[in-house]
Amino acid sequence: MNIAVLIKQTIDMDQLKTNENGEPILDNLPLKLDILSKNAIEAAVQLKEKYGGEITGISFGTDKTTSAIKEAYAMGVDTGVILKGYKKSNPHVTANVIYEYIKDKNFDIIILGNQSSDSYSGILAPVLSEKMKIPLLSNAIGIEIADKNVKATLELEEYNVIQTQAMPVVISVAQEINNPRLPNVMQIMKAGKKEIKIIDANPNYSDSPNVISNTAPKSERKRIIFENTDDGVAEISRLLRGASR
Amino acid sequence: MVLNYPRDLTEEQNLLLNSIRGMLEEYGENYWAKLDESHLYPEEFVKKFTELGLFNVPIPVEYGGAGLGIREASLILEEINASGGNSQPFHGQYYMSWLLSKFASVEMKKKLFPALGSGKIRMQSMGLTEPDAGSNTPEIKTFAKKYGNNYIINGQKIFTSRIEESDWILIVARTKRYDDVQKKTDGISLFLLGPEQKKEIEYTRIKTMFNSQTYQVFINNITVPEENLIGEENRGFGYLMHVLNPERILIASESIGDMRWFIEKSAGYASSRVVFDRPIGENQGVQFPIADIYAKMLSVSALRWQAASLYDSGGDIKIVGELANSAKYLASEYAWQAANVAMDTYGGYGVAVDTGIERKFREARLYKVAPITNNLVLSYLGHNVLNMPKSY
Ligand SMILES: Cc1cc2nc3c(=O)[nH]c(=O)nc-3n(C[C@H](O)[C@H](O)[C@H](O)COP(=O)(O)OP(=O)(O)OC[C@H]3O[C@@H](n4cnc5c(N)ncnc54)[C@H](O)[C@@H]3O)c2cc1C
Numbered sequence: 001m002n003i004a005v006l007i008k009q010t011i012d013m014d015q016l017k018t019n020e021n022g023e024p025i026l027d028n029l030p031l032k033l034d035i036l037s038k039n040a041i042e043a044a045v046q047l048k049e050k051y052g053g054e055i056t057g058i059s060f061g062t063d064k065t066t067s068a069i070k071e072a073y074a075m076g077v078d079t080g081v082i083l084k085g086y087k088k089s090n091p092h093v094t095a096n097v098i099y100e101y102i103k104d105k106n107f108d109i110i111i112l113g114n115q116s117s118d119s120y121s122g123i124l125a126p127v128l129s130e131k132m133k134i135p136l137l138s139n140a141i142g143i144e145i146a147d148k149n150v151k152a153t154l155e156l157e158e159y160n161v162i163q164t165q166a167m168p169v170v171i172s173v174a175q176e177i178n179n180p181r182l183p184n185v186m187q188i189m190k191a192g193k194k195e196i197k198i199i200d201a202n203p204n205y206s207d208s209p210n211v212i213s214n215t216a217p218k219s220e221r222k223r224i225i226f227e228n229t230d231d232g233v234a235e236i237s238r239l240l241r242g243a244s245r
Numbered sequence: 246m247v248l249n250y251p252r253d254l255t256e257e258q259n260l261l262l263n264s265i266r267g268m269l270e271e272y273g274e275n276y277w278a279k280l281d282e283s284h285l286y287p288e289e290f291v292k293k294f295t296e297l298g299l300f301n302v303p304i305p306v307e308y309g310g311a312g313l314g315i316r317e318a319s320l321i322l323e324e325i326n327a328s329g330g331n332s333q334p335f336h337g338q339y340y341m342s343w344l345l346s347k348f349a350s351v352e353m354k355k356k357l358f359p360a361l362g363s364g365k366i367r368m369q370s371m372g373l374t375e376p377d378a379g380s381n382t383p384e385i386k387t388f389a390k391k392y393g394n395n396y397i398i399n400g401q402k403i404f405t406s407r408i409e410e411s412d413w414i415l416i417v418a419r420t421k422r423y424d425d426v427q428k429k430t431d432g433i434s435l436f437l438l439g440p441e442q443k444k445e446i447e448y449t450r451i452k453t454m455f456n457s458q459t460y461q462v463f464i465n466n467i468t469v470p471e472e473n474l475i476g477e478e479n480r481g482f483g484y485l486m487h488v489l490n491p492e493r494i495l496i497a498s499e500s501i502g503d504m505r506w507f508i509e510k511s512a513g514y515a516s517s518r519v520v521f522d523r524p525i526g527e528n529q530g531v532q533f534p535i536a537d538i539y540a541k542m543l544s545v546s547a548l549r550w551q552a553a554s555l556y557d558s559g560g561d562i563k564i565v566g567e568l569a570n571s572a573k574y575l576a577s578e579y580a581w582q583a584a585n586v587a588m589d590t591y592g593g594y595g596v597a598v599d600t601g602i603e604r605k606f607r608e609a610r611l612y613k614v615a616p617i618t619n620n621l622v623l624s625y626l627g628h629n630v631l632n633m634p635k636s637y
Contacts, residue, residue, distance in 0.1 A: 015249060030249070033263075067256040074260060182267040183260060185298035189311045192257045 001053030001145070004102055005044040005077065006112035006124070008034040009061050009068040013117055022215035033068045036113025038075075038180035039173050043143060044111050045076035046178065051145050054078050056107070060097045060203070061086050066196055073191035074183030080194070083201035089116075090208045091123035097201045098124075099131045107168060109150065114139050114172040125172035137163060137171045248327065248509035250543060252550075254320070261317055265324050268293055274329040274601050281456045281604050286410050291335050295364035303342035308358035314557030315343075315491050319498035319549065326502025327509075329601060331608050333457060336499070337369035337407055340491040341415060344435075348476040348484045353437065357413065368413040371488065372402035372462055380621050381637065382417075383429040383482070387464060389418040389436060391478075396420075396469045398436065402462040404615070408448050410458055414438050417485065420478050430482040435475040442467050455607040489616070490556060490565050493573035496612050497549045500576035503609045504542040507583035510602065511535045511590040525590070534586045541579045548572045567630050574622040577612035584609040 011029040019025055044055045057077035059065050062084060069080035083097050102110065110132075115122040129136035141160070142153035150169050154161045155176065183191070226232030254262070272290055280287055294300070302318050304310020311317075318339045322332040338361065345354060360366040378384040387400025398418055408414055414437075421432025438446070445467050448460040476484050512535050515526030525531045552568035555561075584606040588595040595602040613619050624636045 067259060070256055071260055071263065182264045182297060184264070184296070185261065185301050185311045185313075187298075188257055188260045188264065189313075191260070 001047070001051055002106060002108050003044045003047060003053055003055045004105070004107040004110045005037075005040050005055055005057050005072070006098060006110065007037045007041065007057050007059040007068055007072050008113070008116045009059060009065045010034045010116060010118040018216045022218065024214065024216070031064055031067065033071050034113060035117040036115065036173065036175060037068075039175055039177050040111045040113050041072050041075050041077060042178045042180040043140075043171075043173050044109075045181075047109070047143060047145065048076065053108075056081060056105075058083065058098060058101060060094050060201060063198075069196050070188075070191045070194075071183065073194050074187040075181055076187075079197070081197045081199065083199055085201040085203045087203070087205055088208070089119040089121070090205060091119075091121050091127060093203050093205055093208065095124055095127040095131060097203050098128060100201075101199070103132065109167060110170045112170070112172055114174050122172075125170055129170040132168075132170065134168045134170060135165050137165060137169055139174045140171050141174050141176045143171060143173075143177075248505045248512075250505070250539075250546070252546070258317060258320060262320060262324060264297055265299070265321050266328075268297055269325065269328040269330065272328075272330060277330050278598075278601060278604060284456045286407075286458055287331075287334050290330070291367075292364070294335065298362070300338055300342075300364065301362040303339050303346065304358045304362050305346050305354075308346075308354055308362075310358060310362055315494050315553040316550065316557055318491075319495055319553050322495055323498040323502040323505075326499045327505040328502075329506055329605070331456070332495075332499050332502070333608070333611070334407065334410075335369055336492075336495050337371060337411075338367060339495060340488045341368050341371065343491050344415070344475070344484060344488045347487050348435075349437070350472065352472065353475075366412040367407075368411055368415075369407040370405060370411040370414040371417070372405040372408070372414065373417045373485075374404050375401060376403045380618055383433070384423055385417065385419060385433070386423075387416065387418040388422070389420050389434060389469070391420075391471070394471050396436065396471065396474070398464050398467045398469055400464050402464070404451065404459050405448070405462045406457065406459040408443070408446070408460050408462060409450070412440050412443070414443060415475075415488075416464065417481060432479050433481040433485075434478050435481040435484055436469050437473045437475060438467070438469060439473070442469055442473075455604070455611070457611070486562050486566065490552075490562065490569040492616055493569040494549060494552050494556065496616065497545065497552075497569070497572035497576035500573075500580035500609065500612050501542060501546050501549060503580040503605060504538060504545075504576070504583045506605060507580070507587040507602075507609075508535060508539050508542065511538075511583075511587045514594075515590050531590055535590065538579065538583045538586055541575075541582070545572060545575045545579055549576065563629075567626070570617070570622045570625055573612070573617070574619050574626075577609075577619065580609045581613055 009031050012032040015029055017025050048055055055077045057069060057072040057080045059068055060083045065082045073080060083101055112125055125138060126136055137152040137154060139155050140152045141155045144151045149164050149166050151164045152171060154163055155174050299321060301310040302313045306312035322336055325332045361368055375385045389396040389398045416436045416438055418434055418436060419432055420434040426432040447463040451459050451461055453459060515531050516524050518525045549572040552565060552572050556565045587602050588606060591600060591602050594600050627633045628635045
């Protein structure tokens with residue numbers, strides 16, 4: 001089986017601070033492997049372990065994305081490719097770049113996270129599936145393979161759907177699908193020595209939307225203070241009862 | 246979240262940090278607080294630590310290890326302490342591994358390294374300190390006498406940590422009496438004692454003010470085969486520099502981790518605790534001591550890194566010693582200062598067990614006296630580096 005896993009490198013969201021206007025301060029933030037990309041890698045590695053195959057990790061990134069690819073190597077990805085030229089989040093540009101690279105590679109399964117931890121757009125998977133003209137199994141929390149078919153459990157709002165689809169397919173995974181493994185020291189050492197393919201992607205950002213404002217939502221706390229404990233307890237239990245309905 | 250600070254790490258070092266951070270998420274402060282109550286060894290943590298291959302860090306590549314250096318080991322231990330944990334229960338295996346890789350025989354390395362890496366055996370204990378010698382290590386009395394192909398060892402040790410928790414231990418003994426050598430550091434030899442010998446050793450646990458496994462040890466007529474001698478007889482003190490210097494760098498790193506924890510806790514509490522209608526951190530009397538510790542943390546971290554880099558690149562062990570001792574001295578003093586700043590910041594809540602401050606406070610105190618007292622570091626710097634008269 002020929003598996004592609006799409007890997008995004010994002011800023012470390014835990015370290016993100018905002019300025020006085022509520023705008024994110026993006027300078028000098030450490031980079032991190034996106035949370036759902038880790039789930040996607042883990043899902044790909046589990047498929048390889050169960051059914052055999054080869055995994056290609058693909059990232060639309062920059063020169064600095066090597067660290068994300070090395071982490072993917074340490075988790076079990078076989079070949080890593082960086083499509084260089086990423087400037088900002090624009091899922092259509094990303095889809096074009098990735099499509100150009102994978103369109104003639106005959107992947108049976110293309111796995112990616114359902115959305116990324118920085119922009120949360122959730123657009124890449126459907127756009128890519130549309131471009132490739134292959135089906136999308138979206139928000140997967142379980143993947144099995146039988147013959148040439150993929151059987152995926154997809155999580156919807158109210159219930160789960162089990163869907164079978166002939167390969168090739170695009171699968172976007174939800175965080176619930178697995179617990180990504182922590183790379184062991186020896187795997188990290190091996191990963192460090194593996195070659196990474198870097199290709200200039202020359203992305204076209206010309207008709208990207210113009211961002212007018214990007215600020216954190218403000219939430220004002222009510223800060224109600226009860227001088228009398230009994231009143232406070234009564235109000236809290238009233239609110240809790242309301243919330244549990 | 247754990248307090249981060251700017252530092253220049255390689256991609257592999259960052260990956261290592263990611264893995265250890267991922268593991269630490271499973272072992273929060275409650276885990277360590279419970280162990281502190283029961284004074285138990287962190288078995289489960291060490292098992293997980295082993296599974297992540299972390300004992301492979303110092304083991305040379307040719308023996309199946311990662312062949313990494315003190316820099317990586319110090320990153321790992323620092324991170325554990327910065328998360329509220331305590332690395333003291335297992336750091337011993339790191340410095341023992343450097344000793345083995347530098348001076349043990351090939352047979353011994355083949356026998357021990359793969360088993361140490363996989364966790365089949367543990368080697369986290371070194372008996373150097375003795376009740377009658379104290380800081381004056383060359384004056385130790387434990388003696389190994391050669392009979393045929395064996396040595397018979399007799400003596401007494403104190404504060405030998407983790408002997409119960411180790412399969413293999415290192416015993417420092419004299420093979421020439423103190424009075425019979427010109428240079429007082431001559432005539433000392435290092436012996437590896439395996440499970441066979443350990444059975445014969447008697448030890449009793451010493452109750453301590455925080456969760457540490459440390460013992461009083463009685464060695465009576467223990468037979469040790471000559472293969473278990475490390476390197477050459479009588480030259481052990483020189484070899485010990487490859488235990489003691491790495492140990493000091495690692496301990497400095499643990500203290501740096503402690504500082505990060507105290508800083509993060511204090512800064513967080515100072516920003517959220519409201520008294521006189523404003524956060525206490527608005528008062529410079531509360532804010533500045535925390536900022537002061539942060540600056541000190543950055544400075545000693547750089548010194549520690551310099552010491553580690555020099556050791557890893559095979560630099561002059563004397564200069565390593567100067568840097569490693571200075572790093573251990575400053576880091577332990579600053580960590581203790583940080584512990585007190587946290588205590589003050591938390592007011593009465595600092596002594597309440599549930600905030601965890603008093604536990605780390607107790608733990609941070611150790612490194613001012615062990616593995617070498619800070620007075621002895623200063624006398625080393627004063628005499629050996631600055632050529633002032635010897636004070637001991
Ligand atoms: C929890 C714990 C774990 C330990 N683990 C180990 C272990 O695994 N293996 C091991 O071998 N040891 C271990 N030790 C022992 C530790 O290394 C010693 O306690 C330390 O080296 C000091 O020796 P001492 O306690 O005999 O103090 P002493 O030598 O009695 O010193 C007492 C005080 O006098 C001061 N002093 C002595 N001489 C001078 C001088 N000339 N100038 C100025 N001041 C002086 C010292 O600085 C100190 O403040 C451990 C200790 C503890 C508490």
